[in-house]
Amino acid sequence: MTSAVTIPRHGGTGGRTAVAARARQVVKAYGSGETRVVALDHVDVDIDRGRFTAIMGPSGSGKSTLMHCLAGLDTVTSGQIYLDETEITGLRDKKLTRLRRDRIGFIFQAFNLLPTLSALENITLPMDIAGRRPDRAWLDRVVETVGLAGRLRHRPSELSGGQQQRVAVARALAARPEIIFGDEPTGNLDSRAGGEVLSFLRRSVDELGQTIVMVTHDPVAASHADRVLYLADGRIVDEMFQPTAETVLDRMKDFDARGRTS
Numbered sequence: 001m002t003s004a005v006t007i008p009r010h011g012g013t014g015g016r017t018a019v020a021a022r023a024r025q026v027v028k029a030y031g032s033g034e035t036r037v038v039a040l041d042h043v044d045v046d047i048d049r050g051r052f053t054a055i056m057g058p059s060g061s062g063k064s065t066l067m068h069c070l071a072g073l074d075t076v077t078s079g080q081i082y083l084d085e086t087e088i089t090g091l092r093d094k095k096l097t098r099l100r101r102d103r104i105g106f107i108f109q110a111f112n113l114l115p116t117l118s119a120l121e122n123i124t125l126p127m128d129i130a131g132r133r134p135d136r137a138w139l140d141r142v143v144e145t146v147g148l149a150g151r152l153r154h155r156p157s158e159l160s161g162g163q164q165q166r167v168a169v170a171r172a173l174a175a176r177p178e179i180i181f182g183d184e185p186t187g188n189l190d191s192r193a194g195g196e197v198l199s200f201l202r203r204s205v206d207e208l209g210q211t212i213v214m215v216t217h218d219p220v221a222a223s224h225a226d227r228v229l230y231l232a233d234g235r236i237v238d239e240m241f242q243p244t245a246e247t248v249l250d251r252m253k254d255f256d257a258r259g260r261t262s
């Protein structure tokens with residue numbers, strides 16, 4: 001363990017608010033007239049800092065749209081999104097790009113690693129681009145947390161899918177973003193590799209104080225979260241704290257029985 005690193009704990013928010021991100025009355029509509037689709041219908045949500053939140057719901061319910069709007073990857077039709085105290089809706093492109101680069105981390109289903117770079121070079125690439133010097137002690141801690149020590153000189157093609165996604169997780173964690181968004185981060189992995197990645201995400205919340213929001217279809221993946229939000233037809237219709245795979249699955253069946261899912 002490296003003692004030089006300050007580890008924020010639950011409750012200790014480092015002077016920031018206990019809510020990492022907020023959506024207020026967010027509407028996102030695509031198209032117009034007959035083809036208009038309301039993907040988000042007046043969504044209000046607070047994302048707690050230092051917690052792991054999963055977003056679930058049937059196909060087309062608005063999960064990715066909500067994540068993209070919260071992360072400033074997509075604009076909203078109306079309403080506001082805040083990252084900590086910064087309202088990101090209304091920020092101009094340049095400022096938004098810088099905010100995403102400096103304050104938000106992403107993990108996608110496709111690992112998006114550069115094939116010619118080593119694992120370590122991939123991990124530090126976003127910081128290199130931003131001209132930021134990686135905090136060595138933090139980087140060591142992250143690499144240790146995601147279990148990559150000994151693999152750092154390997155190229156992505158020399159790593160398994162699970163290891164590649166762990167590099168992507170380390171890349172997201174290395175810059176110490178305020179919040180990490182994951183869109184089906186284990187969607188391309190078998191259950192064992194997926195389980196490993198999920199436990200590293202869990203550890204990064206418990207041990208590094210990271211805030212994570214993850215879209216998933218998988219009750220087992222959702223069971224690693226502290227809280228599950230359920231979307232249906234662009235609205236948050238339910239939530240669950242301290243989920244287990246069984247309780248999540250039961251809740252999904254319940255929705256099915258009530259005809260709320262497609």
Ligand SMILES: Nc1ncnc2c1ncn2[C@@H]1O[C@H](COP(=O)(O)OP(=O)(O)OP(=O)(O)O)[C@@H](O)[C@H]1O
Nearest residue numbers: 030031037039057058059060061062063064065066
């Ligand atoms: N670029 C777009 N143009 C038009 N409609 C869109 C666009 N993106 C999403 N939609 C629509 O918005 C709704 C919500 O889509 P979204 O991708 O957020 O759902 P999801 O819950 O993430 O679905 P899935 O689980 O299938 O990925 C859907 O009806 C979808 O067809």
